[in-house]
Amino acid sequence: MLKTQDTQEIERLVGIYTRVSTEEQGIQGLSIENQLERSFDHMRIKGWKKYKHYKDFDTGYKASRKSYQKMLEDIRQKKINTVMILRLNRIFRNLKEYLEMLEFFKKHNTSFVCLTENFDTTTPSGWMASSTIMAVSEFERQQISIQTSEVQERIMFLKEKRLNYALPKYVYTPVREVVNRGGREKLLITHYNIKPSGRAIVKMAFRRYIAKIPPSLISEEIKKKFGVSLKPLRISDMLRNPLFTGRVVRKGLMIKKPELRIITDADFEKVQEIIKAGGLKGSYSREVAKRRRIERARLERLSYL
Numbered sequence: 001m002l003k004t005q006d007t008q009e010i011e012r013l014v015g016i017y018t019r020v021s022t023e024e025q026g027i028q029g030l031s032i033e034n035q036l037e038r039s040f041d042h043m044r045i046k047g048w049k050k051y052k053h054y055k056d057f058d059t060g061y062k063a064s065r066k067s068y069q070k071m072l073e074d075i076r077q078k079k080i081n082t083v084m085i086l087r088l089n090r091i092f093r094n095l096k097e098y099l100e101m102l103e104f105f106k107k108h109n110t111s112f113v114c115l116t117e118n119f120d121t122t123t124p125s126g127w128m129a130s131s132t133i134m135a136v137s138e139f140e141r142q143q144i145s146i147q148t149s150e151v152q153e154r155i156m157f158l159k160e161k162r163l164n165y166a167l168p169k170y171v172y173t174p175v176r177e178v179v180n181r182g183g184r185e186k187l188l189i190t191h192y193n194i195k196p197s198g199r200a201i202v203k204m205a206f207r208r209y210i211a212k213i214p215p216s217l218i219s220e221e222i223k224k225k226f227g228v229s230l231k232p233l234r235i236s237d238m239l240r241n242p243l244f245t246g247r248v249v250r251k252g253l254m255i256k257k258p259e260l261r262i263i264t265d266a267d268f269e270k271v272q273e274i275i276k277a278g279g280l281k282g283s284y285s286r287e288v289a290k291r292r293r294i295e296r297a298r299l300e301r302l303s304y305l
Contacts, residue, residue, distance in 0.1 A: 014051040015071050015080035019090045021059045035086040060093045075108050082111040171198030202262045210270050239271050
């Protein structure tokens, strides 16, 4: 029960707010059903009976969530006098917005109950605890944002390295020479030579792809002819790599390396046009996949013998 200024107790009208943004949160115990069940358990303990359920399927960063705005309007119209949530991040994640909401609840004589953090803003201790927790929550959010940015940068770096920096050993041979650096002699890679077999593999891959042969079959043909095992994914990377036209991408800049050229710009552009159009799909790929499934099944049967 809430107490008014004339000390009369009024009945609690609870607004249960639940939110999910991804399927993973359901796995972590934050599904709508789980949040609602926990809220009902708390209401039974407190003896509260009247409630309204507000649920959103959206990110917590959007203040324009439909059910969230509906709940605020019901608070203004005195339809509810208590807001209940499972966790603080279900309703907001920004400290500034949270403090503004506390003022909003106080202005409309509305209690705020958070089950997991276990506090009630009608008490001074609950007010202080909620502000501290939200400050920590915002710090964690900023740290996650920084880490995510660093991970994305690392992924981009590795993609460039995989496509441009790491020269395929089956194509290029490094030539090392003794170089004087700062008064010291060091054995460094000065340039690369192209292997005849490597040159033939790259040219074959591009020409066969232009002839509408998918990477899965190109991979098998290369293995039969040259004895080099290249997965279809590596064939796909090869076909997208400007390295074989004598161009290397480093830190977003295109650097010309004529000594690395194997194919012509015209052949490279033809391949890119096929890839942009959706790549090669059809009976070839399905047939290869079928043969591989049959082979895997055969090996599994043999493993049980």
